[in-house]
Amino acid sequence: MASPLTLSSENEALLTHQCVVSKDLLHAPGPNFLDRCFVPSGRTPQVLRSLGALYNHGRLGGTGYVSILPVDQGIEHTAGASFGPNPMYFDPENILKLAIEGGCNAVATTFGTFGSVARKYAHKIPFLVKINHNELLTYPNKYEQIMFGSVRQAWDMGATAVGATVYFGSEDSNREIVEVAAAFEEAHSLGMATVLWCYTRNNAFKTAQKDFHVAADLTGQANHLGVTMGADIIKQKLPENNGGFSTLKFGKCVPAMYDQLSTDHPIDLTRYQVLNCYSGRIGLINSGGESLGAGDLESAVRTAIVNKRAGGQGLISGRKAFQRPFAEGVALLNAIQDVYLNPAITLA
Structure with missing residues (x-):
């Protein structure tokens, strides 16, 4: 059962918004989502079983929504910076304990973490193994996703799913697209589900006025490419603006993308992302973002409301949970889940 949800005035205001794109165009999340959207697809029974294991686990099990704890920041952002606020998470077992106690559908982390505790936890929570990373020990830093292990290695660990990142728009994107698409094909052949971090990355996407790495049009197109690559779930940053194509003057765009399919409202911007995931x-x-301290709970709830009302399927939130005391991390994960369990928070 969902616990009582206390909302700020800003979050309450989000509950009244109505999107310019009708919810009737979406394949909305729900208890029968797998039967409606995955069973008619080309996925094998083994992949469907893995998807069922992921969607039917934890506090959101059977709802069509997911709550995932991601902890790959030890590689992506350096271990000291990631775990310094709460050193207990240098021990990988505590990552698994947080995901289980927090009622998550799955835990997404590294070969190193799963490799140290796989036999103890593979039957207790679905594993989502992140198979590539951008490491920050190269100087000067570069932004390039490289493989840290094989799909077969993840399968041997008992993984339910594999995850990977592509930096769409980067100089390295062509190699990453080909490499990750092949990895996802192999994962599906072994019966695992796939999750793609669809991030944009190019210095030209950031101007003096706006950072278009979080523009609805650019991130939406990244989502569309990610679905085409074979992703079963798309992970994306919450959009904060729009007009990347029209402002930067590249790619293709039409006025309707901005004045008929979206507005500057966060729920409309996120619905455009959902549309690009083949209408849901x-x-x-959406990702939960970095931890900023005292306002994390309210921020996480806001992100969950925007995602749910737009037609999204959940949050993948890590730093806000593991960079605080264990009990507070569990409470924050539960607060996110309560948004999806609350029938009063509906599609816009």
């Missing part, structure tokens, strides 16, 4: 046939989960 593939679920959109």
